[in-house]
Amino acid sequence: MxxxxxxxxxxxxxxxxxxxxxxxxxxxxxxxxxxxxxxxxxxxxxxxxxxxxxxxxxxxxxxxxxxxxxxGNTDPHYHFLCKDCNNVLDLEMKSIDHINVIAGADFDGKIEGNVTFFYGLCPECNRQHEV
Amino acid sequence: MxxxxxxxxxxxxxxxxxxxxxxxxxxxxxxxxxxxxxxxxxxxxxxxxxxxxxxxxxxxxxxxxxxxxxxGNTDPHYHFLCKDCNNVLDLEMKSIDHINVIAGADFDGKIEGNVTFFYGLCPECNRQHEV
DNA sequence: ATAATAATAATAACTATTACTGGAATGGAG
DNA sequence: CTCCATTCCAGTAATAGTTATTATTATTAT
Missing domain, CATH: 1.10.10.10 (Winged helix-like DNA-binding domain superfamily/Winged helix DNA-binding domain)
Known part of the structure; x- marks a missing residue:
């Protein structure tokens, strides 16, 4: 199989x-x-x-x-969603895995990971808003 | 309206x-x-x-x-999804808003916020797994 | 109390996704 | 190479979750 x-x-x-x-x-x-x-x-x-x-x-x-x-990019990385054009971009950024530790500090269960994406205005839409 | x-x-x-x-x-x-x-x-x-x-x-x-x-709780807070029982719990934890700054460090657009949730085993399911 | 307005129940429609069907292509055993 | 099982495909039907429509009912203002 x-x-x-x-x-x-x-x-x-x-x-x-x-x-x-x-x-x-x-x-x-x-x-x-x-x-x-x-x-x-x-x-x-x-x-x-x-x-x-x-x-x-x-x-x-x-x-x-x-x-x-x-x-198609299976390397761990974060995504950005533009509220204007609705496109999804990759973000080049440092790891934020430490938030799992923060989340687990007062939690009795087991934190295995997180799903995170950011939103706002992509470079292109941001420029148009400034005009 | x-x-x-x-x-x-x-x-x-x-x-x-x-x-x-x-x-x-x-x-x-x-x-x-x-x-x-x-x-x-x-x-x-x-x-x-x-x-x-x-x-x-x-x-x-x-x-x-x-x-x-x-x-019904509109205060900003984070959620946890149990992979076993599929329930969603509230997490008591410190703010992680600083990840917006991390994300924006090398980004040309505008980061307005993030959507984050954690997953793993809730306290109850975690206990059952340890048995 | 009555008319105007907005909410409701019921149902139809829609979007994204998954499952099913019959038939064609593929790969291995002999 | 040929047979057979397997996996694939196109086409279509089915499903889940949600939103929109419509005729009816309830609420509010007059």
Whole structure:
């Protein structure tokens, strides 16, 4: 069962995610892959995205609006959501893992990790607001 | 439009949320309010929850599974999600607002805030795991 | 008390996602 | 190489969570 058979569709999805630095939604990925494989189905995109997440080859980001975004960069890093253009960016920043310790200070259970993202205005939208 | 007409159903929802320290889903709230108003509809619950969120009287928590949870405690505080029992707890902890500064250090846009929650095992589930 | 207005119940619609189906391509055993 | 099982695919149906619509009822102002 760990033996995934090769599939060009899945490969194309992985390829696309590894080259884009957007954090596209399943639908956006679908639109894009369709240029190469015009009759791929949305179901196939979803199934393969989930397979790739299970394999740890990509990351699923749970966005505010309830829709999922996907990220080919599996290195631990933080995300930024622009309130204006709704884009998701990567943040280059120091680790904030110490907040787990802060959170666990007065907590009787076990803190295993945290999910954190930042929001505000992305560089581009910020410039437009200043005008 | 800021003048919301009184409604006992909305009042009951607010009342319920202010007294429970769970973080119930719309459906759970619906089940509960129905004991008092047996013919309230789920649509009414959703509409009033969103109204209350708009008014800033309650908070909407965007959970992992995509479903929304609601919290009558509008003071800023952090949440903990148990991976075992899936309950959401409040965390008593020091502020971690400084992570906004860390995040903004090398960022050209504007960081306005962050959404953070912690996960792991709640006190109860943690005990059971140790057995 | 009556008219105007806003809230409700019920239901339809919508979005994102997952599951199912029949059929085609792939990979290994012989 | 051929057979067979497996895994894949496209297409579609189904589901969950939520929001919008509509006809009806309740609340407020006159």
């Amino acid at each position: 760990a033996t995934l058979k090769y599939s060009r569709q899945r490969e194309a999805i992985k390829e696309y995610l590894s080259h884009t630095h957007d954090h596209p939604s399943a639908d956006t990925i679908y639109m894009h892959i369709r240029q190469q494989y015009p009759n791929i189905s949305l179901g196939t995109v979803y199934r393969n995205l989930n397979l790739l997440v299970e394999q740890g080859e990509i990351i699923k980001i749970n966005c505010q609006d309830g829709s999922d975004r996907f990220d | 800021a003048t919301l007409k009184y409604s006992r159903q909305r009042e009951a929802i607010k009342e319920y949320l202010s007294h429970t320290h769970d973080h119930p889903s719309a459906d759970t709230i619906y089940m509960h309010i129905r004991q008092q108003y047996p013919n309230i509809s789920l649509g009414t619950v959703y509409r009033n929850l969103n109204l209350l969120v708009e008014q800033g009287e309650i908070i909407k928590i965007n959970c992992q599974d995509g479903s929304d949870r609601f919290d």
